[in-house]
Amino acid sequence: MDCSGEERIPAQPVSRIEFLKRAGAAGVAVSIPATMATESALAESEAVQLTQLAAVSPTEARTLEAFLERLIPTDATGPGAKEANVLRYIDRSLAGPLFAFRSAYTAALVSLDAYAEKKFGAAFASLSAEQQDAILTDMDRNQATGFAPNAKAVFEMFRTHAVQGMFSDPAHGGNANFVGWKLVRFPGPRLVIPAKDQRLDVVPAASMKSTYSIPLFKSSKRS
Amino acid sequence: MPVMLKPVDVAVIGTGAAGGTALWPLANAGLKVVAIEAGPRATVRDYPFDEVRNDVRDTMAKWKSNWEVPTSRPNPNVAATRPLGAVGPMMNAVGGTSIHWMTQSWRFLPWNFKMVSESIKRYGANAIPKDCTSIDWPFDYAEIEPYYDKHEYFAGVSGQRVALSLTNVTVSSGSVTVLNPDASVLAPQRAFARADSFIDPLDLSQTGVYTVVLNPKAKAVGSVTVTAASGATAGSSSGCPSAWYTAGKPVAMMSLISWTAATRSARASRAMR
Numbered sequence: 363m364d365c366s367g368e369e370r371i372p373a374q375p376v377s378r379i380e381f382l383k384r385a386g387a388a389g390v391a392v393s394i395p396a397t398m399a400t401e402s403a404l405a406e407s408e409a410v411q412l413t414q415l416a417a418v419s420p421t422e423a424r425t426l427e428a429f430l431e432r433l434i435p436t437d438a439t440g441p442g443a444k445e446a447n448v449l450r451y452i453d454r455s456l457a458g459p460l461f462a463f464r465s466a467y468t469a470a471l472v473s474l475d476a477y478a479e480k481k482f483g484a485a486f487a488s489l490s491a492e493q494q495d496a497i498l499t500d501m502d503r504n505q506a507t508g509f510a511p512n513a514k515a516v517f518e519m520f521r522t523h524a525v526q527g528m529f530s531d532p533a534h535g536g537n538a539n540f541v542g543w544k545l546v547r548f549p550g551p552r553l554v555i556p557a558k559d560q561r562l563d564v565v566p567a568a569s570m571k572s573t574y575s576i577p578l579f580k581s582s583k584r585s
Numbered sequence: 586m587p588v589m590l591k592p593v594d595v596a597v598i599g600t601g602a603a604g605g606t607a608l609w610p611l612a613n614a615g616l617k618v619v620a621i622e623a624g625p626r627a628t629v630r631d632y633p634f635d636e637v638r639n640d641v642r643d644t645m646a647k648w649k650s651n652w653e654v655p656t657s658r659p660n661p662n663v664a665a666t667r668p669l670g671a672v673g674p675m676m677n678a679v680g681g682t683s684i685h686w687m688t689q690s691w692r693f694l695p696w697n698f699k700m701v702s703e704s705i706k707r708y709g710a711n712a713i714p715k716d717c718t719s720i721d722w723p724f725d726y727a728e729i730e731p732y733y734d735k736h737e738y739f740a741g742v743s744g745q746r747v748a749l750s751l752t753n754v755t756v757s758s759g760s761v762t763v764l765n766p767d768a769s770v771l772a773p774q775r776a777f778a779r780a781d782s783f784i785d786p787l788d789l790s791q792t793g794v795y796t797v798v799l800n801p802k803a804k805a806v807g808s809v810t811v812t813a814a815s816g817a818t819a820g821s822s823s824g825c826p827s828a829w830y831t832a833g834k835p836v837a838m839m840s841l842i843s844w845t846a847a848t849r850s851a852r853a854s855r856a857m858r
Contacts, residue, residue, distance in 0.1 A: 459642050530637040551634035554767065557790035579633035585642060 417456035451527030451536030601681020624677030756807030
């Protein structure tokens, strides 16, 4: 279910403290993005984010973000959709290049809440992680009802755009702090890849920057 | 209203991989050539490393070609759509899709040219269905190989190794250095004298113009012939130039580089890939 393609759904939402503990106990090297440093800083950034939405409403944003957080969860393998700010990617894109999907998102999020009400008696965002995962699974298997054209198509629309937001150039609003690239160990855009970096046994030095901060592409159109 | 333009010898419609390639020899032959291209003139700035922009959102192809792709629909009740992304890399511009070819241009295998006759030879006449319209190409690999070669050197296909040999040395002594396109050193300075000299195969990992710097010592005068060979895969063959002629294929003979008392040094520069 996550980006590695594995079924890896924790039974309960993992608190950030617990996440840190687990990461430490497992001896996994996890870099904690700056946005996760404190709860208050996070709450503040959320507030800023909700007032700066370009396409979706704050209500839609909450539902969508809850969905994205279960689709690419933050866990011991690293940061997820939340840290990458996939919501911002989708929101900005719906106001621009993905405008054609705008109405489909509104309909899909209404259907998502309706299905959540029907199955668990509450809106999607207020369900437990376990319940939310059950709904994602229903959609992925095309067993959830009330979606147009069907649950699987909606799931794929969300998934496609979530993957784009997670791993695309940060210039488009997602992949905040390059967390997506770090997760898959993409070293960043480079104009020249020297012979030593082309060897299989070499981990190339990371050069984390947007392609649009490379002088050659500073004036490039982004869409 | 149609406007009659001045007549030319050749008008090339479309400047992509085919038309664009034809322009160079035509113009070089002294013909008056006009090229007509539907797309805009793209520059390197139109190719930022951004997959969402370039591929997912069809930024390159939206100029023209994507709107010419046949559309389809599963039933009469829905609007026909084009296969988004299916033609993403194909585009209209001066140079066509060949301007983002990543310095790769794959040759057909000898078999590809004789697909029908070779299939029959191997699997029998029944291997080709009666209504199959496939035919062999009218020429074989050997016939087109020199043109592949010519184009690859002209265009600068990537993935090359090159070795250098210094022969016919009449300069008393000097040194040779090979520089990468970014001016870093590919092959460190190495002395050569009257005897033939050889530089082992080098990986050309950058795209651009490599520079061979030849420096005669002090007031030495004379000449040296520098030959570059590609595909020389042998390990170390220092001092043994004869071996790499069999392993590799001579690709470029730089004109005899001579020094007189007046020219103290020479930089022979050539695009090796």
